Amino acid sequence: MKLSDAIIKALPTPASGNKITYDDDVKGFGVRVTAAGARAFILNYRTKSGLERRYTIGSSTDWKYTAAREEAKNLKKQIDVGSDPMGQVAASREAKTVADLCDRFEKDHLTKKRDSTARDYKALIKNHVLPALKNKKVVEVEFTDIDNLHRKISKTAPYLANRTVAVLSKMFGLAIKWRWRIDNPAKGIERNDEQKRHRYLSPAELLKLTEALTTLEDQQAANIFRLLLLTGARRGEVQAAKWDQFDLTAGVWTKPGATTKQKTMHRVPLSAPARLLLTELREKAKDDAVYVFPGRGADHRVEIKGEWREVCLAAGIVTAETVGEKIVLKPSARIHDLRHTYASVLASAGLSLPIIGALLGHSQPATTARYSHLMDDPLRQATERAGSIVMAKDKGAEVMPLKGGA
Template identity: 45%
Template sequence: MPKQRLSKSIVDQLEALDTETVYWDAALPGFGVRIKPSGSKSYVVQYRVRSSGRSRRKTIGQHGPLMSFAQARSIATGLLSDVVRGGDPVAEARAIRVAPTVQDLCNQYLEAHAIPKKRPKSVANDRSMIDRLILPEMAAHKVSEVGHKDIQSFHNSLKATPYQANRALSLLSKMFELAIKWGMRSDNPAKGIGKFQEEKRHRWLSQDELNRLGQALDRHPNQTAANAIRLQLLTGARIGEVLTAKWSDFDLDRGVWIKPSHHTKQKRTEHLPLSSAAVTLLSGVMSNRAGSDFVFPGRSGDKPMIDLKKFWRSVLSVAEISDYRIHDNRHTYASQLVSNGASLAIVGRLLGHTNPMTTQRYAHIADDPLRAATEVMVGKMKLTVSVNKGT
């Protein structure tokens, strides 16, 4: 192919031939300009990979307003210098082009980790956060190019919803930890980002509210859903555990609920003692059993009830109770036990807490029976306490 000392003026003067032609620069070996029969001119570099001896050609850009001769020659100099140091610009560009994106990482996380290893509800929560929060912000970002600053900005953008922001940050951190194991990058950009302060809910029902809730449950036409709530209040179980419970999970003779590991948050089998009231409730439900394996079946019978939101709103409206979630029934259960003398350790066991600190939110309630006990001696001695105001 033609070789001559190239310059801007020479490139401008070069004319197209009947076939594609490359004019190589005599001053910078490996740098040239390619001219197609259409007249289009593009700058290229050609080199031989030192490790394999293979010849490579890379297009730098098209000659014109956006790519001058001087710019192209400067880029070519840098690329050819990389080759001398053992680099392969074509392979590196291809690697960047096909490198996995955050979209790819999310897909692999769901398919290879979440779906086979997490509970269906947890998978649904992860998928929701991915679709609503993560992908709209960084779907097309290359996994290897996401930086600490990108994750920090994303987390800060969710400041108005701190709980959601922290859950999304934890999910991203887990995905990037897996990205390291999967060879997508060498570090975790989500590591070291401080979470927002979360206000823990301390909402449970007073005795009066609990009475009103019971009356509202008694009057509701959907007694299947009402019984599910009653069982939750009698056991402190998560509503998901209640709704997915099967008759095979219960030994009513011994009064035990054997929660399968795939239904519990901690992914371990739990043996929960049942109160006599819970056994009576379940025995009554069983007597009206319609052949389903589920204690609280949905309409089809082959699947459990799924959504109690509409039911729960109507019950709370009748009971005149506000700012109270179904999950708060666990707090009501725990508060009743603690206020009647049950230790925090026992309550934690019944609730399935693996971390004792989780049960500490009820610690101040435990003071009530202790305070009542201190009054016993006062009554026995019939002491009259007076204040000495001095002379």
């Protein structure tokens, strides 16, 4: 029949299920009336591949007949050139969300990363990415969504904001690889300026720290800090160290590629104090011990931040921060700064940058170059010594001219 708003309103309700009354004007266009009395405009059509579809345009309370009929005509034009409105709706319902992307990122990508890296990334995703974007479709995330998140985090944690964008950029890069979208909305975000940290413990701080370690109640944590100082290794390498990596007779630590940042085996000699510390730990360990620093269950020790704060407070390696109306003391050095301190000791002793880089496991000379300025002191002492010899004023000393008349 020829439909109208009045006719649609007067259509009887079926006893059960639903009944469709089609319009004479547009083929496939009609009104569906349910047993509950709901009325909605629909369009039946066939796709280019021959599939029969039924698309719901909308409720008769939201659409007038004339507007719904025009929408049906427009949809039929799109269908004639290959469009599939119902297929697009189904695809949208099945489209992956950012929560799905985070889940696959953790399962397929973070499992290949070091434990500490995976732990940090998961915390970042849980605390910042998911609360802001989890319900958004991956294909719907825009540059402005990520830029706004970056700006929000930047107000309190500028460096963390940069890390968040970096993680999102990697996630959407993988989304392209997985064919979940065709571009990366995290590209082009203007990052916050970052100043590289160059924090080393002074000789006085180092002495206070070693004294504080002797009084720390948790001596396992104290020994982790000692081994970090004696080897310059990364925190994750020390905490995950296994006894089969050490040859205490030869004094060598062979770190497997799976535990190093460069993913390559790193073989380093151990100093006498480091060998002594490990020997004492080995004597106290169980015969079947796997980890040098075992944790609960079958895993290694993980959390030592509380112990680091305790030892820094005892050693006076602190900075004062105002929190509300209170002044709070916090460590002025990070655990990672023990690695910097080890490197600074080597540089100040006059060792070459290639030697320092080899001991630290650096793959790029530029990474070790940050310690080059620390070599100035021993070099200055050496040149001063040479100057004092050449220009000696002591009685009986004679300055001899260099050959060549210079």
